[in-house]
Amino acid sequence: MEWLHLLFLHPVSLYQGAAFPFALLFNYLCIMDSFSVHARYLFLLAGGGALALAAMGPYAVLVFIPAVCTVALLCSLGPQEVHRWTFFFQMSWQTLCHLGLHYTEYYLQEPPSMRFCITLSSLMLLTQRVTSLSLDICEGKVEAASGGIRSRSSLSEHLCKALPYFSYLLFFPALLGGPLCSFQQFQACVRRSDSWCPRHSLWALSWRGLQILGLECLKAAVRRVVSAGAGLTTCQQLECVHVMWATAGLFKLTYYSQWILDDSLLRAAGFGPEFGQSSGEEEYVPDGDIWTLETTHRISLFARKWNQSTARWLRRLVFQHSKVWPLVQTFAFSAWWHGLHPGQLLGFLCWAVMVEADYLIHNCANVFIGSWPMRLLYRTLAWAHTQLIIAYIMLAVEARSLSSLWLLCNSYNSVFPLVYGILLFLLAKRRHQFN
Incomplete structure (x- = not known):
């Protein structure tokens, strides 16, 4: 049957399984209090970048670009504007990528690259996190970082303010799948110092x-x-x-x-x-x-x-x-x-x-x-x-x-x-x- 090729073990499962040791290592280091908060953000971000490159290859740039642009919008727009512009940009970018898949499947009549399909799936999950975060800022649940880019702070201070956003958008446990985690819950988990059983x-x-x-x-x-x-x-x-x-x-x-x-x-x-x-x-x-x-x-x-x-x-x-x-x-x-x-x-x-x-x-x-x-x-x-x-x-x-x-x-x-x-x-x- 035409559908059966979709029902075998998906490569995403293999990459998710390979990420398990790093997830356990991150949890263990947090429990042992061996990580500062900034180091935890960097670990999650670096893991996301490595997992994206391993799973998507050169197509990973299609995920990195909207993540960078979203953080730039979050740090430069006011709370009432940020959702409208981030939503428009993210959905436009995702739609263009989906049109590329349409072109391959329906016009060229060729099977799409599996890495490109994984990239599209990751982009859809990125859209969830982007819009969830922008809605939280618009509704006042998350403090806005607007004006950060235009302020006179040093580059290192700008990057420190943007690091939680980058880490949230690209953290490796949720890069390829998983339930949507809100930015508040993400921050609370990263900053936690409680015990683990x-x-x-x-x-x-x-x-x-x-x-x-x-x-x-x-x-x-x-x-x-x-x-x-x-x-x-x-x-x-x-x-x-x-x-x-x-x-x-x-x-x-x-x-x-x-x-x-x-x-x-x-x-x-x-x-x-x-x-x-x-x-x-x-x-x-x-x-x-x-x-x-x-x-x-x-x-x-x-x-x-x-x-x-x-x-x-x-x-x-x-x-x-x-x-x-x-x-x-x-x-x-x-x-x-x-x-x-x-x-x-x-x-x-x-x-x-x-x-x-x-x-x-x-x-x-x-x-x-x-x-x-x-x-x-x-x-x-x-x-x-x-x-x-x-x-x-x-x-x-x-x-x-x-x-x-x-x-x-x-x-x-x-x-x-x-x-x-x-x-x-x-x-x-x-x-x-x-x-």
Whole structure:
């Protein structure tokens, strides 16, 4: 199948694994109080630079340039201007890089370099940190450094003021993956001097290692089943539903394994929930809540729990500031942030419609379904329908050719989102009765 080449062990996992000893070393040196705060920032920054060069090669410059320009903007603009300009610059730069990928894939019809794909993934994570920091400055949560470049201080003083920003944007535990860490939490973790319980932390890391091993074994087993069966090009009628569900299951297992690995690297470096949590801060959560994702019968809950830190970031960046159709704007921006591939445009638009339909359908069900046997039956059917719709969206988003996207849309699988779309149309006129 066309998608299977994406489901093998990704090189990012190898680089993340290679960074573990350095994460543990950083944590140990901080515990032993062998590092000054400036030395800790430099260690994280140097590690990020080395990891970027190892993983991205010459493409690493595409990450270094926006990081330098962002720090320059942070140090020269006022608190009320910094978010608008940093957002515009970062998204413009990321979009140009994504257009380069489009040119390679769709015009030249050539497979893109794996190092370039890793660079784009790192750029997307950099955009999260840049906009999160600029929003914190704009909202007064972080003290602005505006005027630093124009002041008469020496070059060394300028660099000292900019060092925490550089380190935050490029620190190696979060360069290639991991939940979004706020600048306040990052600073608190770097400056910490509290004790560390090696037994508890090593047990937590060992448990995550076992989870990754279990997921990889399960993924290998499912991959054999999918490889031995028909693909979307050869499946017939209801057989395509099984193909879609199994392939989406492989994608989910791949994401779960990678998210646990990314979270483990952050915890190994001391950036987990046990460090740096201050009052008023949102609780640290890993990107994947596997139990909720696999058992929920609500598409809206799945959207909030899938890649949780990114979902929170999108809510803060777009949803809370949108006055008209905030849900559509949020998913549209997510498609832009992901690269605006045809499958992503279709997949995220479909997801927005499905979430809107989910609210109406379940509000209606709460009004008209009273007995527990009917509720149990309803939840079972809703769970199955939710998993199939999510599988449809996932395959659409991951499709990299118009032919594979057409095969998906022209299969029996399109019935599942179509049912929710029809119910949305029928229930929209009676929305006020269910709210």
